[in-house]
Each structure stands twice: as C-alpha cells, then as structure tokens.
Amino acid sequence: MDFPIFHLDFLNNRVLIAIIAILHVLINHALAVGFIPMVTFMEWLGFKTQDERWDKLAYKIMFVGFVITTTIGAMTGVGIWLSSSLINPYSIGSLIRVFFFAWFTEWIVFVTEVVLILIYFLTWKKSNASFRSKGKHILLGVGLSVASWFTMAIIVGILGFMMDTGNWLTERSLVHGFTNPIYLPQLAFRTPLAMVMAGAMGLFLTIVFTKKGEEIRYKALRFLGGWMLFWMPFSLAASLWYYKVIPTLMIGNMAVAVGTQDFQDWYNLLTKFIFGALGVSFIVALASRWKPQQVPAYAYVVPVIVMLGFAGIFERIREFIRKPYVIGNYMYSNGIRVDEYPLLQKEGVLKFATYVKHREVTEANKVEAGKDVFMVACSRCHTTSGINSIVSVFDRMYGGKGQPFPQGAMKNYIKNMHNARYYMPPFPGNEKELDALVSYIAQLQVYPESIEGAQTAGTPVQTTPEEIKQLSERILARKESERNDKQLAEKSNTEANLKQ
Amino acid sequence: MKTLLFILAQVPVPKDLDLPLPMPEWFLVGVLVVSFLLHIIFVDLMVGGVLLTLWFEWKGLRNKGYDALAHEIAKTVTVNKSLAVVLGVAPLLAINTLYTIYFYSANALTGLAWIMIIPLVTVAFLLTYAHKYSWEKLAQQKELHLAIIGVSALIFLFIPFIFLTNVNLMLFPEKWGTVKGFLEALMLPNVLPRYLFFIVGTLAVTGLFLFWYFGRQSYEFEEKLPDLNRYQVRKMFYGLAFGALAVQVALVGPILISTLPSKGISPTLVVTLLAGVALVAPALYWMWQDMTSPNPVHLDRHFGKVASLMLVTVLVMGSGRHIYRANAIEPHRELMAEKTAAYRELIAQHAQAMQNNPSGELLADAGGSAGEAVFQKNCSACHAQDVKVVGPPVTEMVSIYKNDPEGLKKWIKAPGKKRSDAPQMPGFAQLSDDELQALSEYILHIN
Numbered sequence: 001m002d003f004p005i006f007h008l009d010f011l012n013n014r015v016l017i018a019i020i021a022i023l024h025v026l027i028n029h030a031l032a033v034g035f036i037p038m039v040t041f042m043e044w045l046g047f048k049t050q051d052e053r054w055d056k057l058a059y060k061i062m063f064v065g066f067v068i069t070t071t072i073g074a075m076t077g078v079g080i081w082l083s084s085s086l087i088n089p090y091s092i093g094s095l096i097r098v099f100f101f102a103w104f105t106e107w108i109v110f111v112t113e114v115v116l117i118l119i120y121f122l123t124w125k126k127s128n129a130s131f132r133s134k135g136k137h138i139l140l141g142v143g144l145s146v147a148s149w150f151t152m153a154i155i156v157g158i159l160g161f162m163m164d165t166g167n168w169l170t171e172r173s174l175v176h177g178f179t180n181p182i183y184l185p186q187l188a189f190r191t192p193l194a195m196v197m198a199g200a201m202g203l204f205l206t207i208v209f210t211k212k213g214e215e216i217r218y219k220a221l222r223f224l225g226g227w228m229l230f231w232m233p234f235s236l237a238a239s240l241w242y243y244k245v246i247p248t249l250m251i252g253n254m255a256v257a258v259g260t261q262d263f264q265d266w267y268n269l270l271t272k273f274i275f276g277a278l279g280v281s282f283i284v285a286l287a288s289r290w291k292p293q294q295v296p297a298y299a300y301v302v303p304v305i306v307m308l309g310f311a312g313i314f315e316r317i318r319e320f321i322r323k324p325y326v327i328g329n330y331m332y333s334n335g336i337r338v339d340e341y342p343l344l345q346k347e348g349v350l351k352f353a354t355y356v357k358h359r360e361v362t363e364a365n366k367v368e369a370g371k372d373v374f375m376v377a378c379s380r381c382h383t384t385s386g387i388n389s390i391v392s393v394f395d396r397m398y399g400g401k402g403q404p405f406p407q408g409a410m411k412n413y414i415k416n417m418h419n420a421r422y423y424m425p426p427f428p429g430n431e432k433e434l435d436a437l438v439s440y441i442a443q444l445q446v447y448p449e450s451i452e453g454a455q456t457a458g459t460p461v462q463t464t465p466e467e468i469k470q471l472s473e474r475i476l477a478r479k480e481s482e483r484n485d486k487q488l489a490e491k492s493n494t495e496a497n498l499k500q
Numbered sequence: 501m502k503t504l505l506f507i508l509a510q511v512p513v514p515k516d517l518d519l520p521l522p523m524p525e526w527f528l529v530g531v532l533v534v535s536f537l538l539h540i541i542f543v544d545l546m547v548g549g550v551l552l553t554l555w556f557e558w559k560g561l562r563n564k565g566y567d568a569l570a571h572e573i574a575k576t577v578t579v580n581k582s583l584a585v586v587l588g589v590a591p592l593l594a595i596n597t598l599y600t601i602y603f604y605s606a607n608a609l610t611g612l613a614w615i616m617i618i619p620l621v622t623v624a625f626l627l628t629y630a631h632k633y634s635w636e637k638l639a640q641q642k643e644l645h646l647a648i649i650g651v652s653a654l655i656f657l658f659i660p661f662i663f664l665t666n667v668n669l670m671l672f673p674e675k676w677g678t679v680k681g682f683l684e685a686l687m688l689p690n691v692l693p694r695y696l697f698f699i700v701g702t703l704a705v706t707g708l709f710l711f712w713y714f715g716r717q718s719y720e721f722e723e724k725l726p727d728l729n730r731y732q733v734r735k736m737f738y739g740l741a742f743g744a745l746a747v748q749v750a751l752v753g754p755i756l757i758s759t760l761p762s763k764g765i766s767p768t769l770v771v772t773l774l775a776g777v778a779l780v781a782p783a784l785y786w787m788w789q790d791m792t793s794p795n796p797v798h799l800d801r802h803f804g805k806v807a808s809l810m811l812v813t814v815l816v817m818g819s820g821r822h823i824y825r826a827n828a829i830e831p832h833r834e835l836m837a838e839k840t841a842a843y844r845e846l847i848a849q850h851a852q853a854m855q856n857n858p859s860g861e862l863l864a865d866a867g868g869s870a871g872e873a874v875f876q877k878n879c880s881a882c883h884a885q886d887v888k889v890v891g892p893p894v895t896e897m898v899s900i901y902k903n904d905p906e907g908l909k910k911w912i913k914a915p916g917k918k919r920s921d922a923p924q925m926p927g928f929a930q931l932s933d934d935e936l937q938a939l940s941e942y943i944l945h946i947n
Contacts (some may be wrong), residue, residue: 001514001515002514002515002516002601003601003605004512004608004609004610004676005608006611017614020618067626067629070582070625071622071625071626071629072622072626074585074586074625075621075622075623075625076617076618078585078588078589078592078617078618079615080736081592081596082607082614082615082617083615083618084613085596085604085607086604086607086608086611086615089600089604089607090517090610092596093517093596093600093604094517094519094602094846095592096596097517097520097521097522097597097598097600098519098521098522098594100523100597101520101522103589103593104531104590104593106589107589107590107593109589110586110589113586114582114583114585114586115583118579118582118583122579127526128556131753148878153512169616208578209570273846337518339518339851340847341846342847342850342851342854343846343847343850344675346850352515352843354512354514354515355512355514362501366575397890405655406509406884406887409884409887412880412884413880413881414876415876415880416876416877416880416881417881419877419881420880420881420882421881423650427693437650444789453608453611454608454609454611455608455609455610455611455614455681455682456612456680456681457680458677458678458680458681459512459608459609459676459677461510461511461512461676461677461679462512463510463512463513465509468511468513468835471513471835471838471839471842472835474838475835475838476837476840495936497637
C-alpha cells in the first residue's frame with residue numbers, strides 16, 4: 001500500500017526472514033548467551049586447579065565461539081532487520097517506534113558486549129602472565145556473560161510483545177509493551193535452554209579439540225555433562241511453564257476453535273521435542289558425567305542436532321502463535337492495521353494504495369486489479385508459483401487437480417477464512433476486489449505466472465497530480481488558519497495590554 | 501511552493517505509519533548524525549585496513565619487512581570490523597525511525613542487493629579471519645593467501661555502493677516509480693561521486709589512524725617490525741593521509757558538490773560545506789610542516805590539533821549531509837504528513853459511522869435468518885449447498901439428519917472421523933445452544 005512491494009515468488013517472503021532469524025537465534029543461544037559463562041567456568045577451573053590444559057581447551061573452544069558470533073552471528077542480527085524491512089516494513093517500522101528506547105539500550109549493551117568479547121578473547125594469552133591478570137581476565141568473562149544475557153533479555157521483551165501486546169493497546173507506552181504476559185515465561189525458558197545448548201556445543205567441540213585417551217578430554221566431558229545435567233531441570237520446568245502459557249494466549253487470539261487442529265499438531269510436536277530432545281541430551285550428558293570413556297565420539301553430534309531442533313521448533317511455534325497478527329490485536333500479518341479494516345472493507349484497499357496499477361476495479365481490468373489485490377493482501381505469506389502458493393492451497397482444498405476452481409465457493413471461503421483458519425487475517429478489501437482476486441487466482445490456475453517484486457520490476461505509482469494539488473491546498477489552508485489564529489491571539493494580547 | 505515540482509512528475513505520496521515519533525525530531529537527528537560518524541570512522545578503518553593489508557602484503561613478496569607490516573595492519577582490521585558493525589546499529593535505528601517511509605521504499609526497490617549485504621559481508625569477515633589466522637600456515641602459498649584478502653577487499657569495495665545507492669534513492673521519491681532494480685538506482689546522479697568521496701576519505705582516515713597506531717609508546721615496533729624504520733613507516737602513513745585529504749579538497753569534494761541535484765541545496769548547506777573545507781586547510785598546512793621538518797621528533801608536533809580538526813570536519817560534513825537530506829525531502833514530507841492526517845480523519849469518521857449504525861461483520865452477508873448468519877460465519881468456508889467443498893454438501897447433511905436435529909447438534913459439537921480422504925472437522929464447542937438450534941434448523945429446512 002504505502003511501500004513498493006518487495007516479493008520473492010519462489011522462495012516465499014517469510015522463508016527469507018525465517019532462515020536468517022533462526023540461524024541468528026541458534027548462534028546467539030548456543031555460542032554466546034550460554035557459551036560465554038560455560039567457557040569462563042572452564043577457564044576458572046584451570047585457574048583453580050592450576051592446570052593449564054583446562055585453559056588451553058577453553059581457549060580453543062572460545063575461538064570457535066568468537067569467530068562465529070562476530071561474523072555470522074553479528075551479521076544475521078542485522079539481517080533480521082534488513083529482511084523485515086523488506087518484507088514487512090509496516091510491522092518493523094511500528095515496532096521500532098514503540099520500542100525505540102529498548103533498541104537504543106540494546107545498542108549500548110551490544111557495544112559493551114562486542115568490546116568485552118574483543119578484549120576477553122584477544123587478551124586471553126597475555127593474561128596468563130600473572131596470577132593477578134588471570135583473575136581479572138576471569139572477571140571480564142563474568143562481565144561479558146552478563147552483557148550477553150542482557151542483550152537477550154531486552155529482545156525477548158520485543159518478541160513477547162509481538163505475540164501479546166498486553167495492556168499496550170490502551171496505554172501505548174513502552175513499559176506496558178514490555179510487561180506483556182509472555183515475557184517472563186519466555187525469558188525463563190530461553191536462559192537454561194541456552195545453557196543446555198552451549199553444553200551440547202561444548203561436548204562436541206571438546207571431542208574435536210582433544211584426542212582419544214587424553215586425560216583432559218574426559219575431565220572436560222565430565223564437567224560439561226554435569227553442566228548440562230545442572231541446567232536441564234530448569235529447562236524442563238520452564239518449558240512446561242511456557243507450554244502452559246501458550247494455550248491461554250492462543251485462545252485469546254482465536255476467533256473460533258476451528259484452528260485448534262493446526263495448533264494441536266504444533267503443540268503435540270512441541271511436547272515430543274521437549275521430552276525427546278531433552279531426553280536424548282540427558283542420556284548423553286549422564287553418560288559423559290559417569291562413563292565418558294565409553295561414549296563413542298559420534299554420539300556427541302546428536303545432542304547438538306536435537307537441541308538446535310528444539311530451539312528451532314520453539315521459534316516456529318512462537319511465530320505460529322502470534323498469527324493472524326504481526327503485532328497482537330493491532331496489526332495483521334499483511335501489514336494492515338485492525339483500525340483500517342472497516343474503512344478498507346467498505347471502500348476497498350486499492351483506493352488508498354499508493355503502489356498499485358489500478359485504484360478502481362472494472363470489468364476490463366479485473367484480472368490486473370486482482371493481481372494488485374493479491375500483492376497488497378496476500379503476498380506477505382503466499383506466492384503464486386513457489387512455496388505456499390495460492391494455487392496449491394486451493395488445489396488442496398478443492399481436491400481438483402486440474403478441475404477449474406469453483407469461483408463462487410472461493411469467494412465465500414475467502415470472506416470467512418479467518419473463522420475457519422484463524423491464523424489468516426480477514427480479507428481486507430471489498431466485494432469488487434474479492435471478485436477481482438478470485439478472477440486472478442482462477443487465471444493463475446490456467447496460466448501460472450510468477451510475480452516479480454519491486455526489487456526487479458520496479459513499482460507502479462498511483463498518486464495523481466490532482467491528489468497532490470488537493471494535499472497542497474490543504475497544507476496552505478491549514479497554514480493560513482494557523483496564521484490567522486496567531487494574529488488573533490496577538491491582537492487580543494495587545495488589547496489586553498492596552499487596557500492595563 | 502516546491503510541490504509544483506511534484507505535480508509535473510509521477511511522484512508517489514504514501515501515508516506514514518500511524519505511530520508518533522518516539523522522541524523529538526532533534527534528538528533523533530542528533531543520534532543519527534553522531535552515531536553515524538562513529539560508525540563510518542570504523543567502516544573507514546575496516547575498508548582502508550583491508551586495502552592496505554593487501555597492498556603491503558603484495559609489496560612484501562619482494563621485501564619481507566612489508567609482509568610483517570601487512571600482518572600488523574590485518575590484526576587491526578578484525579577488531580575494527582566488529583566495532584563497525586555494532587556501531588552501525590544506532591544510525592540504522594535512527595534512520596528507520598526518522599525516515600521510515602523513505603528508507604524502506606529505497607530498500608524495497610533495491611531489495612536483492614540490499615539483502616545481499618548480509619551474506620557478502622559475512623563472507624568478507626570470515627575471509628579476514630581466515631587470512632589473519634593462516635599467515636604462517638600459508639607462508640609458502642602466498643598466491644592463495646593474497647587471493648583470500650583480495651576477495652575480501654573486492655567485497656568491501658562493493659558494499660558501499662549498496663548503502664550509497666539506498667541513501668541516495670531515498671531522497672528522490674520522484675524516481676521511485678521509474679527505477680527497476682539496484683543497477684538502475686546505482687546509475688542515478690550523485691551515487692558515483694559519493695562513492696569516490698567515501699573511498700578517498702577512507703584512505704585519509706586509515707592513514708591518520710595507522711600513523712597514531714604505530715607511534716604509540718606501548719607499541720613495540722622494533723620487536724614486531726625489525727626490518728622497518730618506525731619514522732619512515734609513520735611518515736608514509738602521514739603522507740597517505742595528507743595526499744588523500746588534498747585530493748578530497750581539491751578534486752573530489754568539488755565534483756561531489758557540483759553534481760548534487762539542486763533540490764536539497766540551500767544557503768545553510770553552502771556555508772556548512774565551506775566551513776568544512778576551511779577547517780581542512782590549517783590541518784593540511786600543519787601536516788606538511790611536520791612531514792617536511794628535518795627533525796624527526798617534529799613528526800608528531802601538531803598531530804593532536806590535526807586529529808581534532810579532522811574530527812570536527814567530519815562532524816560538519818555529516819551535518820551537511822543531513823541538511824541536504826532534510827532540504828531534499830522537506831516538501832514531500834509535508835505532503836505525506838497531510839495525507840496521513842487526511843487518512844486518519846477518514847478512519848475516524850468511518851469508525852464513528854459504524855458506531856452509529858452497527859452492522860457487525862461487513863463482509864459476512866447478514867441477510868436472512870439467524871441460522872443463516874451462523875452458517876455463513878462458521879460453516880460456509882468448508883460446506884456449500886450441493887457440492888463437496890472441503891467437507892460434504894448441505895444436501896448430504898439433510899439426507900442423514902433429516903429427522904434427527906439432536907444428532908446433528910451433537911455432531912457439530914463433537915464430530916467424529918468419517919472419511920479417510922478428508923480432514924476431520926473440528927468441534928464447535930463455542931456455539932451457544934441458541935446458535936446451535938438456529939443453525940440446525942437452518943441446515944435441515946434449507947430445502
């Protein structure tokens with residue numbers, strides 16, 4: 001509507017964000033938030049026992065974390081912003097205006113974290129010179145651990161807000177945005193999860209950096225197994241807490257219970273992952289703690305994979321829960337605000353759109369206008385020929401491979417789809433636009449076409465000189481009346497002064 | 501009225517977001533200008549550092565001393581690049597907040613290049629690490645080692661084009677309807693001069709930085725670079741900074757200013773830019789004096805003053821950038837604000853009308869009975885009158901439950917699984933008894 005529409009018709013827009021975001025989360029949980037305290041602990045163990053083998057191993061493990069977090073980790077963090085601003089500029093733009101201070105604080109914490117990680121890693125070897133400098137270095141690791149955790153604690157507030165805006169809708173303040181009901185369970189869940197993930201990572205890296213039969217290998221495996229066992233109960237308890245909070249949230253978001261099936265599938269999957277991933281990791285951790293010599297090296301790949309999978313599925317569900325909203329009860333996934341709906345459903349979305357080919361649907365332009373409607377209303381989640389394509393969705397529904405879609409039934413379905421599929425926003429346009437959209441989809445079924453986004457095809461523009469003239473006149477009129485008010489005020493002031 | 505210009509062209513006037521700025525505009529502008537200055541200094545050190553590493557390592561093929569110098573410069577790059585990224589977050593946040601519509605529109609129009617920043621820079625970073633940590637390992641495979649930093653340098657030279665294209669395109673809404681893709685946006689006036697200005701500036705900043713870096717008391721030059729002379733090396737970097745600054749003032753700056761599209765130029769801007777140039781002149785004079793002094797001790801004599809002058813200059817230039825940007829889009833911002841206000845009024849009027857005349861769901865066809873309304877809202881997505889849609893048609897329901905409305909109600913509340921080829925219907929436990937009654941009557945009397 002108000003931005004040229006970026007669109008990836010094969011990959012699907014959401015997939016682009018998902019790839020970048022999930023990569024980022026996995027790295028910062030497993031190699032930063034949980035990883036730094038673990039490495040610092042290992043360094044301290046070496047300090048306490050005066051065994052430099054601990055120190056050497058901790059340094060090697062830290063090297064991996066350092067390189068990956070300062071390259072892929074840092075850039076995917078920026079990438080979440082860049083991809084969101086391409087794909088849903090309305091939502092990221094609004095979030096930034098609500099949470100400017102949170103992000104600004106986040107930036108200060110980020111800078112602190114980066115400076116600390118540079119100093120921590122790059123002065124590691126120098127700090128081994130004396131007892132005192134080593135002690136200081138370990139304290140630096142503690143400070144860095146705190147900073148890493150804080151970056152997560154701030155971002156979780158923003159993520160929780162997207163799922164449930166709490167009292168923000170009425171209060172519209174940052175604090176209300178932050179104290180949303182999902183904040184604490186989510187933070188309590190992520191913290192030990194990051195620790196367990198880091199443990200799995202540490203076990204794997206220990207196998208990589210040590211040789212079979214070395215004493216330090218088994219010492220480290222024992223310690224890391226214990227580290228995981230320590231955090232697992234917290235992780236399990238917090239998972240269950242979070243698991244309990246989800247349904248209440250869902251029901252708040254669900255117009256009709258119809259969607260529970262889709263939800264139930266995810267919910268069951270989450271149960272499997274909570275017990276499956278934690279169970280498998282528990283067995284490996286337990287074996288490492290008691291019988292590290294007897295665990296085959298390849299077994300250490302398993303906890304890394306299942307824990308990453310666990311975190312991944314958790315993010316997927318988090319994204320699923322917020323639907324159909326991108327900002328709970330304020331803005332739908334299509335970027336259109338709830339308060340715009342009544343107007344748009346009556347007057348049509350095209351009428352107020354800046355970047356469409358047509359503003360009015362006519363018999364002659366029906367299919368072209370339908371494409372515009374598709375781009376405005378559907379293209380954030382659907383493609384025409386790629387992943388989650390609109391044609392394949394209707395094919396699945398009407399079970400007619402090759403049979404022409406029943407256009408009347410489709411219209412009826414789209415009108416009511418938000419009741420049947422609660423994760424979809426209601427159709428934002430009016431009757432004529434719905435008609436155009438259905439004609440366009442029907443044509444797609446016969447002549448598949450791949451839509452090019454504004455990034456390659458450019459964008460149509462629908463601001464007429466007439467409209468600009470009207471706006472200019474409005475501006476002039478407003479300025480004129482402001483001037484008059486000012487003059488009147490001055491006049492009454494001087495009169496009052498004269499009277500005195 | 502500058503808007504007359506817009507009336508002639510096809511200029512998009514979009515609506516702004518409906519949320520107010522979180523802070524006064526002057527505050528956001530301050531954050532933007534100052535934090536961008538910090539960011540760009542470290543970007544300069546990163547890009548300049550990679551270029552100089554490549555240059556000296558190549559020279560080092562003949563002279564071992566330069567190879568060691570390249571290694572020392574490479575060690576600064578991996579630190580500076582991390583600071584460059586993290587310091588880039590604040591200006592990105594500020595520009596996202598202040599110029600939401602402008603920036604995101606430019607991003608969308610150059611989308612593929614814009615998102616390629618992420619993988620490209622990631623690869624460049626990984627290559628700088630690979631290069632730094634393989635110095636000794638690849639001492640015998642110098643071609644390969646040079647190739648690693650060469651690719652990294654190429655990426656670093658390309659990325660500024662993407663950023664400059666975006667910040668340039670955002671100033672020209674009248675071009676948004678005509679550019680097709682990144683390359684066309686890159687060819688718009690002023691991107692290339694801006695790029696030239698950036699590259700020359702990078703060399704100046706990096707030269708000054710390395711002059712200071714190798715001159716620190718704590719830096720054990722003789723131990724780390726035994727084949728080189730500290731004075732000579734530092735003089736070389738000072739010379740680089742001097743040369744780059746001179747070229748910037750005498751050549752690139754004038755080109756940049758003379759190619760600026762006129763719409764953002766104002767007296768304030770001209771004064772600001774002239775002030776920036778005026779500050780460079782004494783700095784150049786002092787640098788020249790120190791470099792040509794026969795006494796090596798004098799090399800640092802004016803460095804403090806030179807560095808502070810440069811910092812002020814960069815700040816003045818950054819303000820100039822902002823003045824141009826603000827001037828360029830001011831009339832368009834006014835139009836946009838007006839359009840946003842008009843749209844907000846419309847929404848409010850409409851909400852008022854709805855309150856006065858509530859009609860429930862706009863789209864759902866509320867004609868007919870209560871049962872029909874319930875059916876339309878809850879069932880019609882999957883059930884039609886006489887064709888199978890997702891679920892069976894109404895006619896089939898009638899054939900089964902014609903004389904058993906209670907059975908139908910029970911089924912709606914808690915359905916079973918009947919067909920292997922269709923999804924099982926979810927239960928509608930949320931329907932009230934009245935709604936169920938109306939619905940079952942509607943279904944069974946429909947024929």
